[in-house]
Amino acid sequence: EAGVAQSPRYKIIEKRQSVAFWCNPISGHATLYWYQQILGQGPKLLIQFQNNGVVDDSQLPKDRFSAERLKGVDSTLKIQPAKLEDSAVYLCASSFSGSGELFFGEGSRLTVL
Amino acid sequence: QKEVEQNSGPLSVPEGAIASLNCTYSDRGSQSFFWYRQYSGKSPELIMFIYSNGDKEDGRFTAQLNKASQYVSLLIRDSQPSDSATYLCAVGGLSGSARQLTFGSGTQLTVLP
Numbered sequence: 559e560a561g562v563a564q565s566p567r568y569k570i571i572e573k574r575q576s577v578a579f580w581c582n583p584i585s586g587h588a589t590l591y592w593y594q595q596i597l598g599q600g601p602k603l604l605i606q607f608q609n610n611g612v613v614d615d616s617q618l619p620k621d622r623f624s625a626e627r628l629k630g631v632d633s634t635l636k637i638q639p640a641k642l643e644d645s646a647v648y649l650c651a652s653s654f655s656g657s658g659e660l661f662f663g664e665g666s667r668l669t670v671l
Numbered sequence: 672q673k674e675v676e677q678n679s680g681p682l683s684v685p686e687g688a689i690a691s692l693n694c695t696y697s698d699r700g701s702q703s704f705f706w707y708r709q710y711s712g713k714s715p716e717l718i719m720f721i722y723s724n725g726d727k728e729d730g731r732f733t734a735q736l737n738k739a740s741q742y743v744s745l746l747i748r749d750s751q752p753s754d755s756a757t758y759l760c761a762v763g764g765l766s767g768s769a770r771q772l773t774f775g776s777g778t779q780l781t782v783l784p
Contacts, residue, residue, distance in 0.1 A: 600675070600759050600774030601715065614771075649714055658705050658763045658772050662714035 560584065562663035564650050570669045576638035579666045582631065583652030589613075591660065592625055592635050593649040601649055607633065608656060640670045673698045675762050675775035683781045690747040692778050694760030697741070703763040704736055704743045709777065710756045719745060750782045 563582040571577050583590045588609050593601035604623065606613040609630040618625070622641070627633040637644055647667050651660040674697040684690045692706075703722055707715035721727045721734040721743065733746040743762075747754055757777040764771040 598679075598776065600761075600776045602774070603772065658703050658761060659717055659720060660707075660715075660772075662716065665714050 562650055562652055562661055564648075564663035564666050566666055567664065568667050568669075570671065571640055573642055573670050574639040576636065577640060577668060578637075579635045579648050579650075579668075581633045581635070581650030581663060583633075583650070584661055587652035587654050587661070588630070589653045589656040590627055590633050591651040591653075592633070593651060593662075594646045595649055595665070596646045604635070604648075613656070637668075640668075642670050644668060645670045673701075673762070673771070673773045675760055675773050677758075677760050677775035677778045679776060680779040681781055682778055683783055684750050685783050686750060686752060688750050688782075690750045690754065690780055690782070692745040692747075692758050692760075692780065694743045694745075694762075694775055695741055696743070696760075696762045696773075698762070698773075699738075699741065701738075701741075701762045701764065703772075704734070705761040705763070705772075706732075706734060706745045707759040707761060707774075708756045709759055715759055747780075750780075752782045752784050755780060755782050 590607045592604040595601045604618045605615040607627040625635045647665040649665045650663045676695045706719040709715040719734040721736045727734045731748045735744045759777045760775040
């Protein structure tokens with residue numbers, strides 16, 4: 559069974575530039591999550607989708623972050639403009655039924671200079 | 672603000688010993704509890720979940736939950752060097768639901784050969 563796919567694995571940008579991350583969940587998983595993990599911290603939920611609807615985006619900085627999940631399958635997370643404090647690993651995860659049993663992708667490491 | 676507290680470590684144990692990892696949480700309404708393992712530079716992977724008070728065993732791993740004390744722990748018996756990783760405690764709301772899933776900062780475990 560293919561796992562959660564993410565790209566790019568690494569991205570380096572200047573502050574105020576924009577960046578986009580892509581995620582394809584495990585086939586059949588209706589629930590998709592984007593987490594931000596800053597070095598030395600646990601993952602923090604940014605947004606949760608159930609199919610193509612948003613379940614929770616309470617911690618998403620909406621002035622600069624946006625996410626979409628068209629057709630209820632793959633998803634894109636965008637940051638525009640980036641700030642230094644956005645340097646982190648962006649983890650995409652999926653689950654079959656919205657349970658806490660999450661399957662994570664390998665992550666996208668963002669460095670903002 | 673829901674909080675999940677873990678000792679950051681590092682926790683070092685000799686090979687073959689029992690490693691004990693602890694986690695406390697602030698929200699008394701929490702009903703689902705997860706342990707994720709994260710190797711350096713990798714993404715988290717689920718190793719255990721527990722929903723009811725008491726112990727739950729899976730191979731060398733035992734999860735223990737005490738809701739009255741708001742305490743959850745993970746025991747690793749016969750620790751191996753391959754168990755060296757950061758262990759993340761995650762606490763959620765409705766049983767099994769990933770909504771409001773809050774991660775701790777993790778405990779770094781080193782198993783010494």
